[in-house]
Amino acid sequence: MRRPRVVVAGLGDSGLLTAIHLARADVDVVGISSKPGLVSGQELGLRLARPEAWARDYRIGFDRFRRLDHAELVHGELTGLDLAAGSVTVGPRSIGYDVLVVATGVSNGFWRLPGFQTDADVTTSLAADHARLGAAADILVVGGGAAAVSTALQTATRWPAASVTLAFPGERALPQHHPRVWDVARRRLDRAGVVLRPGHRADVPDDFAGDEITTGPVAWASGQAATDADAVVWAIGRVRPNTGWLPPELLDDAGFVRVEPTLRVPGADGVFAIGDVAATDALRSSARNRADRLLAANIRAHLAERPLRAYEPPRRRWGSVLGPEADGLRVFAPSGHPFRFPAWSVHRVLQPWIVRRGIYRGVRSP
Structure with a gap:
């Protein structure tokens, strides 16, 4: 019996975590990214001031994520979605899906651009901005x-x-x-x-x-x-949703993907959306509130024809604002x-244990 195929379109922070949660479910995961690995949109200040320190935690090759070992990863730009056929187009290739997760994010300034990049492109961009x-x-x-x-x-x-x-x-x-x-x-x-x-x-x-x-x-x-x-x-803050590859009937007036409280896209069977591209609330907060875990559970429930749970957005933004400082990291x-995480704990406890092992479920050393 063929296993369901879940295509995760976009492997930024939200899409990557969704793919990781699904990777050990009874599904085949296909992740599509225009970047060669995770190039996070987080911590812009650190990225500009200390790019080597930023890259250690926020630029990670997909081959280092243990949970993605059995996922198919496609490095390319999405150009279309055929709802009737249940497939997305990446360059000349058509990829069918049983469930599609739209996680293509937004463009926001020079540090979050949607185009295709190689490792060399990312390295050059980081160095040029810093210099x-x-x-x-x-x-x-x-x-x-x-x-x-x-x-x-x-x-x-x-x-x-x-x-x-x-x-x-x-x-x-x-x-x-x-x-x-x-x-x-x-x-x-x-x-x-x-x-x-x-x-x-x-x-x-x-x-x-x-x-x-x-x-x-x-x-x-x-x-x-x-x-x-x-x-x-x-x-x-002039964000532009990366939705040019999607049919306009899936989008709201501002170009973001319309979603139900369950993160399902209305009028598109088997299509879900998460992250900055999803019009969940005024803050589009599913990008920052671990909605990836809820979405993965809802996808499994959808495939099993069980009820889905609703995402409840917070009223205010939260998390890291200032980035790592000499005395630690304030969340x-x-x-x-x-x-405040003391400075010594950021790279001895927070990143290796809470982030890489707890959130990402295992990241290999470079």
Whole structure:
């Protein structure tokens, strides 16, 4: 008897974890990725300031994940979905599925782009971005989310001789987090010498995506004088869903994949979606709240014709905001209270035991 085939389209953070959970189920898993391995969208600040340290935990070849040993991995770009035939197209190849997981994520600035990349491409991009900031005497970070805040802090501590400014449109940054998170972050930024510019909304064209590090000056729609800088990091949150390969009837008005509370796509039998591409809630929070485990259970239930469970999104963002610091890693709860992993524990306990063994279910050494 043929085993069901589950195709996971996109092997970023959410798709990879979903594939790992399914890999020991009674299904055949096919993972499709435009990248040669996991190239995480997490911890932008660390990626820019210390790319070697970032790559150790956030750039991992697929061959290192033990749970993927029996999965088929396809390195290519998705170009189409045929709902009637139950197949996706990757270049010249058509791949049939019994269940499809859409986890192709979003494009968001220069660090999350959808195109095909080789290992050499990723290495070159990391080195070029790092060198660009390392050569700058004045760094301007534009944006008020976690990516912007972590970038400002990490670059200021990595290059203390540089002048680092964080400009954001509201009275405070991190508006989607509990106010306590910004209270902690502001103190850390002040200590690192970051200049804060609240109430600064950049004057940028509607089609500008911030997909490269630019040079100032930056004009402000909020009325302030333009700000000059040697390097401008745009972290303005203009996400674009990577859904050009999907039929438009599966998408909402903004181009994200419509989903039911169970993460099933309405009107598409056997199709589910997860992560930033899935319109679960205003924050599209299934990317950050371990919905991968729920989705894997729902896929098994779907194949067994059992009831599915609903995903319940949190009201606020949570997790790491600042990235690893000299005194450890702060992880913020939805209530805004931080828990600090001491520096010694990050690479002795957190990464090897909690992340690689507990979450990823086993990662081989490089």
